[in-house]
Amino acid sequence: MFTSLVEKLTLVLSLCVAFVYAVPAFEGISTWSSIGNLVPGITFLEAIGPEGAGSDTANIPNYLSILSPRGLPGNATIYRNRSPPLFYIHQNNLWHFHNESTILPVQVHNSTLTSKLPLQVVVGEKDPKLARRTLVKEGQWRWQGTMLRYEQGSSSVPLFYSCQDTNGLMGLFLFTEPAPPPGGCTPFTLHSFNRAKNIPNS
Ligand SMILES: *[C@@H]1O[C@H](CO)[C@@H](O)[C@H](O)[C@H]1NC(C)=O
Numbered sequence: 001m002f003t004s005l006v007e008k009l010t011l012v013l014s015l016c017v018a019f020v021y022a023v024p025a026f027e028g029i030s031t032w033s034s035i036g037n038l039v040p041g042i043t044f045l046e047a048i049g050p051e052g053a054g055s056d057t058a059n060i061p062n063y064l065s066i067l068s069p070r071g072l073p074g075n076a077t078i079y080r081n082r083s084p085p086l087f088y089i090h091q092n093n094l095w096h097f098h099n100e101s102t103i104l105p106v107q108v109h110n111s112t113l114t115s116k117l118p119l120q121v122v123v124g125e126k127d128p129k130l131a132r133r134t135l136v137k138e139g140q141w142r143w144q145g146t147m148l149r150y151e152q153g154s155s156s157v158p159l160f161y162s163c164q165d166t167n168g169l170m171g172l173f174l175f176t177e178p179a180p181p182p183g184g185c186t187p188f189t190l191h192s193f194n195r196a197k198n199i200p201n202s
């Protein structure tokens, strides 16, 4: 049990190192506006929270990131990412754009299947059978200015919590019902400060 946790953490650490040294995902696409032409409204999602600007951990902002090798499904997570992934909203769905052939949905899962714990943000489907069981289907994503909101029924959520999941890895969670901030978690809002604006109807 302990060994497997250590192995997982080692894997995650090596993935983080791989991210830091990863080559840019957009070979052959040289400017921000040409990416915007390819995918209207595409953006990094900067995470603003209590450990945001002004922290001593330097100039790399926190970004919505994915806990997996590039292009593969994984749980959403937040860290100071030198090479953050790209996202866009189309018809109230949020997508992660890896390349022209790999575009993954960003979805909310009732992953703990208990009413006490919050919902988890997951990118793509690793195990479609499991995913179908826990997927929250009614949700929608939208921009409020630069800020991302998750909406479900009558609730509209701007706040996401970075917490340890059941494996001890950092995941991203949210509440659609009013609830006190979960202990040991860090609240963040997510922003599209650099959203490509050159094409309408994103
Ligand atoms: C897109 O990314 C996937 C996963 O990394 C890779 O297998 C595929 O070859 C890439 N496709 C293109 C068009 O670059």
Ligand SMILES: *[C@@H]1O[C@H](CO)[C@@H](O)[C@H](O)[C@H]1NC(C)=O
Residues within 6 Å of the ligand: 073, 074, 075, 111, 120, 126, 165, 166, 167, 171
């Ligand atoms: C996401 O996190 C859950 C724990 O909440 C874990 O069971 C699951 O395996 C993770 N999914 C992926 C794709 O890593």
Ligand SMILES: *[C@@H]1O[C@H](CO)[C@@H](O)[C@H](O)[C@H]1NC(C)=O
Residues within 6 Å of the ligand: 110, 113, 114, 115, 119, 176
């Ligand atoms: C998650 O699933 C449990 C069990 O089915 C349910 O009681 C709870 O209301 C669900 N939570 C949300 C926020 O949908």
